[in-house]
Amino acid sequence: MTSTSVIDELKKSQILELLEQGKRVDGRALDEPRKLIIEINAIPKANGSARVRLGDSEVVCGVKIQPDRPFPDMGDKGIFICTAELLPLSHPSVETGPPGPDVIELARVVDRGIRESHMIDLSQLVIEKNKSVVGVFADNVVVDYDGNLFDTCAYAATAAILSSKTPKWEIKDDVPTLVEGGESPVPITTIPVSVTMGKIGNYIIVDPNGDEWDSMDARITITTDSNGNICALQKGGNGGFTFDEVIKCGELSVKVGSKIREKLKQAKEGGQ
Amino acid sequence: MRDMVAACAAGKAADTIILDVNNEEDQAGQADMPIGYMPSLEKITLLQLDGVLTPAEYKKCVETGIHGCKIVYELQRKALTEKYFGNGEK
Numbered sequence A: 001m002t003s004t005s006v007i008d009e010l011k012k013s014q015i016l017e018l019l020e021q022g023k024r025v026d027g028r029a030l031d032e033p034r035k036l037i038i039e040i041n042a043i044p045k046a047n048g049s050a051r052v053r054l055g056d057s058e059v060v061c062g063v064k065i066q067p068d069r070p071f072p073d074m075g076d077k078g079i080f081i082c083t084a085e086l087l088p089l090s091h092p093s094v095e096t097g098p099p100g101p102d103v104i105e106l107a108r109v110v111d112r113g114i115r116e117s118h119m120i121d122l123s124q125l126v127i128e129k130n131k132s133v134v135g136v137f138a139d140n141v142v143v144d145y146d147g148n149l150f151d152t153c154a155y156a157a158t159a160a161i162l163s164s165k166t167p168k169w170e171i172k173d174d175v176p177t178l179v180e181g182g183e184s185p186v187p188i189t190t191i192p193v194s195v196t197m198g199k200i201g202n203y204i205i206v207d208p209n210g211d212e213w214d215s216m217d218a219r220i221t222i223t224t225d226s227n228g229n230i231c232a233l234q235k236g237g238n239g240g241f242t243f244d245e246v247i248k249c250g251e252l253s254v255k256v257g258s259k260i261r262e263k264l265k266q267a268k269e270g271g272q
Numbered sequence B: 001m002r003d004m005v006a007a008c009a010a011g012k013a014a015d016t017i018i019l020d021v022n023n024e025e026d027q028a029g030q031a032d033m034p035i036g037y038m039p040s041l042e043k044i045t046l047l048q049l050d051g052v053l054t055p056a057e058y059k060k061c062v063e064t065g066i067h068g069c070k071i072v073y074e075l076q077r078k079a080l081t082e083k084y085f086g087n088g089e090k
Helices: A006-020 A101-116 A149-162 A210-215 A243-270 B023-028 B055-085
Strands: A036-040 A048-054 A057-068 A079-086 A126-128 A132-144 A165-172 A175-185 A193-200 A203-206 A218-224 A230-236 B006-013 B016-019 B031-038 B043-053
Touching: A006 A193, A006 A210, A036 A149, A036 A243, A048 A149, A057 A149, A057 A165, A079 A101, A079 A149, A101 A132, A101 A149, A101 A193, A101 A218, A101 A230, A101 B043, A126 A165, A132 A149, A132 A165, A149 A193, A149 A218, A149 A243, A193 A210, A193 A243, A203 A243, A218 A243, A230 A243, A243 B043, A243 B055, B006 B023, B006 B043, B006 B055, B016 B055, B031 B055, B043 B055
Parallel strands: A079 A132
Antiparallel strands: A036 A048, A048 A057, A057 A132, A126 A132, A165 A175, A193 A203, A193 A218, A218 A230, A230 B043, B006 B016, B006 B031, B031 B043
């Protein structure tokens, strides 16, 4: 998603000029995320799903829940894996083929935020200890790109998990067998919200859009949980942050995150 | 050269913020935060966190990590200075 064309350089100087006046290209305040629209159960056949729009970035997330073998060192816990991919239709620069480093990082940051928050109580997803556990797989597909896919994918995955129902399995003749009518919501302990901030010049902006994303010197993604604690963080980009900026970003992530968490809760309640 | 980058990790184990998390502390620990820092520019160039920290702990963890980076930086400086400006070296 990074290109160093002449247009980007011009955009950057325009964005920077506006920031010096306390403004952003799309008229938002510096600490204001774009409009968030969450539609849950967008894919009726999945165990859970969501379609999320953050400004003009759009992601569809489907959750598949199925029995799996546990990791050898975690026989008493279920499995959670979150992925992300970009469709070629999401942006002119995206091609088919194996994901590049930026897309791999996207999936990892989104996965880490949800994992480290312990959103899903994986200890409740055990069918038979050390043999068979329940796996929750959240797959994000980016269908439209306009910057900040980290948060768009994170909100889509979180909303999809919140909407998910897990089937029930029992061990019969050594194989996990589906129990009819045993569906229950996925056990949730907290709602993680990631907030990505960009640094352009000496300004910190929340939820950079596509033009801002191409112009920024560095970025930081911070995930907070329902208690207002910080549970995952990832810095990216070539530029550096000062200590004060890093602390300010932490505060912003808690403040902005709490509002987004309310929206995720509303979406969940509205969809049931 | 504008600066050198030094790196160190801070973390949390047994509800305490600690510097340079070792393997045992990492396995049993509650949080892990690697930091890359350029002391002369006062810039954090790498920052990651896995694990839950309150905002106050977060601040302390970053402070502790930067403190560690400054220690590593001095060691790097010392090693380079001794190698290239020490006795008998040209």
